[in-house]
Amino acid sequence: MAEVAATAPQTVARRPRLRGVTSLLGTVPFFAYVTIFLVIPTLVVVIGAFAGNDGGVSLDSIRALGNDVILDAFGRSIALSAISALVGAVLGALLAYALVTAKPEGVLRRTVTAAAGVLAQFGGVTLAFAFLATIGLSGFVTVWLQDTFAIDLYENGVWLFELPGLTLVYTYFQIPLMVIVFLPALDGIRPQWREATESLGGTTWQYWTRVAGPLLAPAFLGSTLLLFANSFSAYATAAALVSQGSPLVPLQIRGALTSEVVLGQQNLGKAMALGMVVVVAVVMALYTLLQKRTSKWLG
Amino acid sequence: MAGVIARRARKQRIFRWTVLIVLGVFFVLPFVAMIEFSTRDPGTWPLLVNWPELSERYPALAEGITNSLLQAALTAVLMLVLLVPTAVWVRLRLPKLRRLVEFICLLPLTIPAIVLVVGLAPVYAWVTYFLGGSSLTLVFAYTVLVLPYAYRAIDTGLSAIDVKTLAEAARSLGAGWGTVMWRVVLPNIRSAVLSAAFLTVALVLGEFTIASLLNRTNLQVAINFLGKSSATMSVAVSLTALLLAFVLLLLLSLLGERRRKSLKESA
Numbered sequence: 001m002a003e004v005a006a007t008a009p010q011t012v013a014r015r016p017r018l019r020g021v022t023s024l025l026g027t028v029p030f031f032a033y034v035t036i037f038l039v040i041p042t043l044v045v046v047i048g049a050f051a052g053n054d055g056g057v058s059l060d061s062i063r064a065l066g067n068d069v070i071l072d073a074f075g076r077s078i079a080l081s082a083i084s085a086l087v088g089a090v091l092g093a094l095l096a097y098a099l100v101t102a103k104p105e106g107v108l109r110r111t112v113t114a115a116a117g118v119l120a121q122f123g124g125v126t127l128a129f130a131f132l133a134t135i136g137l138s139g140f141v142t143v144w145l146q147d148t149f150a151i152d153l154y155e156n157g158v159w160l161f162e163l164p165g166l167t168l169v170y171t172y173f174q175i176p177l178m179v180i181v182f183l184p185a186l187d188g189i190r191p192q193w194r195e196a197t198e199s200l201g202g203t204t205w206q207y208w209t210r211v212a213g214p215l216l217a218p219a220f221l222g223s224t225l226l227l228f229a230n231s232f233s234a235y236a237t238a239a240a241l242v243s244q245g246s247p248l249v250p251l252q253i254r255g256a257l258t259s260e261v262v263l264g265q266q267n268l269g270k271a272m273a274l275g276m277v278v279v280v281a282v283v284m285a286l287y288t289l290l291q292k293r294t295s296k297w298l299g
Numbered sequence: 300m301a302g303v304i305a306r307r308a309r310k311q312r313i314f315r316w317t318v319l320i321v322l323g324v325f326f327v328l329p330f331v332a333m334i335e336f337s338t339r340d341p342g343t344w345p346l347l348v349n350w351p352e353l354s355e356r357y358p359a360l361a362e363g364i365t366n367s368l369l370q371a372a373l374t375a376v377l378m379l380v381l382l383v384p385t386a387v388w389v390r391l392r393l394p395k396l397r398r399l400v401e402f403i404c405l406l407p408l409t410i411p412a413i414v415l416v417v418g419l420a421p422v423y424a425w426v427t428y429f430l431g432g433s434s435l436t437l438v439f440a441y442t443v444l445v446l447p448y449a450y451r452a453i454d455t456g457l458s459a460i461d462v463k464t465l466a467e468a469a470r471s472l473g474a475g476w477g478t479v480m481w482r483v484v485l486p487n488i489r490s491a492v493l494s495a496a497f498l499t500v501a502l503v504l505g506e507f508t509i510a511s512l513l514n515r516t517n518l519q520v521a522i523n524f525l526g527k528s529s530a531t532m533s534v535a536v537s538l539t540a541l542l543l544a545f546v547l548l549l550l551l552s553l554l555g556e557r558r559r560k561s562l563k564e565s566a
Binding site (some may be wrong): 010023024027029030033034036038040041042043044048055058063091094096097101108112113115117118119121122123124125126128130131133134139140141147172175199204217229232235236239240250253254258269270274276277280281284 | 309312314315318319322326328329331332333335336337381382384387388389392393396400403406407409410411413414415416418419420421422425429439440442443446479499502505506507508512513519520523530533534537538539540541542544545548549552553
């Protein structure tokens with residue numbers, strides 16, 4: 001009996017730690033799963049980018065990113081993302097402002113926000129086919145313009161499958177995304193600020209350039225960055241539209257994955273993938289920074 | 300002053316409708332075009348609803364449709380089995396791990412699918428070795444892909460209820476962890492689970508990148524393949540897939556609205 005009494009406090013003391021261990025067991029399935037299907041793939045990309053063909057550490061793959069073809073692809077990817085982000089941001093902001101001037105609980109605003117939520121997800125192969133049916137060579141608009149006004153959309157070459165076409169198609173999901181992310185910031189603008197400007201003798205122009213503009217600037221910039229990351233990571237739409245050549249980084253990666261690998265460049269795909277992650281990470285870090293400023297000013 | 304306000308209201312109204320009409324045309328036009336394009340051949344739509352005929356004429360498309368539906372269902376199940384118990388467990392017993400779990404779940408947002416596929420290729424070499432090359436194995440990758448959206452939905456649902464008290468009450472009445480999960484927590488976060496499942500289905504039905512680069516088939520891969528031979532049919536299938544996803548996502552936003560309303564009423 002005395003023995004039991006002596007050991008009892010010990011077991012009590014040990015229990016919490018034991019409980020901690022068994023508690024951890026409950027999360028094992030989740031962590032095992034994300035390790036295999038998320039952490040390992042990420043490590044494969046990061047480590048692979050710095051691995052030599054013999055298995056040792058090497059900077060060859062990273063150095064190969066300096067190749068003209070790949071640099072061009074990065075340049076085009078960034079240009080496409082920047083232009084489609086800017087166009088999407090400006091038009092999306094206009095649409096968001098149009099919604100803010102409408103009744104807050106009205107049908108119009110609710111319908112458009114719901115539609116924007118749906119359309120922002122609309123991308124990929126189906127979007128490519130939607131545009132093929134619209135302004136493809138025998139598309140609805142192409143044929144109609146030709147028949148009624150004798151206007152040839154493709155007088156100066158078929159631009160749908162190149163950067164101008166991709167920009168137009170990307171805008172289709174960028175505008176709705178802008179509406180969703182920019183609307184909360186616009187809602188943060190108080191009508192009293194405008195009244196205050198007016199009672200101090202300010203004009204509409206002054207209100208927009210001196211009051212609302214600067215207040216909205218971080219939100220606008222941040223949203224634009226998010227749009228940039230969104231189109232920079234897009235693959236399916238471009239893959240379905242562009243069948244000749246690989247003008248963009250994601251398409252270059254496709255080439256590296258599917259074609260016969262040039263000897264000595266097995267890890268080039270991983271290096272390009274790492275390059276993409278770096279660009280997206282930088283953009284998203286800036287976005288988070290601006291988002292903090294926005295919530296401070298317009299929260 | 301009243302005159303100024305009335306004039307501004309009119310100006311805003313003109314501005315509002317100009318923007319809405321111009322952008323509305325831009326957004327509606329592709330849908331009109333798809334309808335027009337897919338009805339050029341009158342046989343397209345009747346063929347699409349005639350499943351036996353369709354699977355005979357376009358076996359790849361039929362396979363893609365079946366695969367995508369199965370993938371969507373299985374991904375939703377795997378996502379829920381993986382995420383709901385973990386999220387509840389972490390809230391109850393390991394609050395310190397919550398940040399880590401959240402970080403991991405949101406990680407796929409910053410990793411483009413095309414990058415993930417590069418890293419998944421060697422992992423899938425093993426998956427193929429153990430489980431074979433079936434297109435259904437894509438479910439593993441898709442579960443990772445939907446993690447951020449599903450986690451947010453479920454986490455919001457769990458934040459709205461007092462998981463700890465509910466679980467303790469059930470446990471003190473003699474319920475095991477299975478009962479707590481299945482009969483106490485789950486019914487309380489039903490709409491969150493439904494949101495997560497809808498989002499999952501919508502995302503999986505639209506997935507192309509991973510399937511095509513890992514040489515597996517699904518709806519989008521089939522549509523893309525079909526586009527090379529029969530443009531009309533592929534546009535018709537695209538339109539159907541889109542409408543299906545739209546209905547799902549609209550139901551989702553209605554669900555969210557109802558939840559907000561009921562929250563407002565109870566507050």
